[in-house]
Amino acid sequence: MTTVNISLPEDLQLFIDEQIAGGNYSTASEYIHYLIRQAQQQAERERIETLLLEGLESGESVEMTDEWWEAKRARLKLRQNEQK
Numbered sequence: 262m263t264t265v266n267i268s269l270p271e272d273l274q275l276f277i278d279e280q281i282a283g284g285n286y287s288t289a290s291e292y293i294h295y296l297i298r299q300a301q302q303q304a305e306r307e308r309i310e311t312l313l314l315e316g317l318e319s320g321e322s323v324e325m326t327d328e329w330w331e332a333k334r335a336r337l338k339l340r341q342n343e344q345k
Contacts, residue, residue: 309337
């Protein structure tokens with residue numbers, strides 16, 4: 262695991278301390294990990310939305326059945342896994 266050192270203004274450090282004191286996180290590191298994972302998930306949702314919109318705008322005419330959506334999701338997940 263890599264270590265990253267950051268400098269924070271006092272108000273942000275106090276906020277992190279409040280999050281830890283609230284019992285949701287045991288350390289500042291755990292809270293920062295959570296925030297980064299949330300940002301990653303949001304970026305992934307935005308990327309998938311962009312891909313879906315590109316597909317819709319491509320002019321490809323298909324009937325969007327449940328099976329079509331399942332196949333589309335499977336292809337997107339495969340592409341996502343290949344990019345990791």
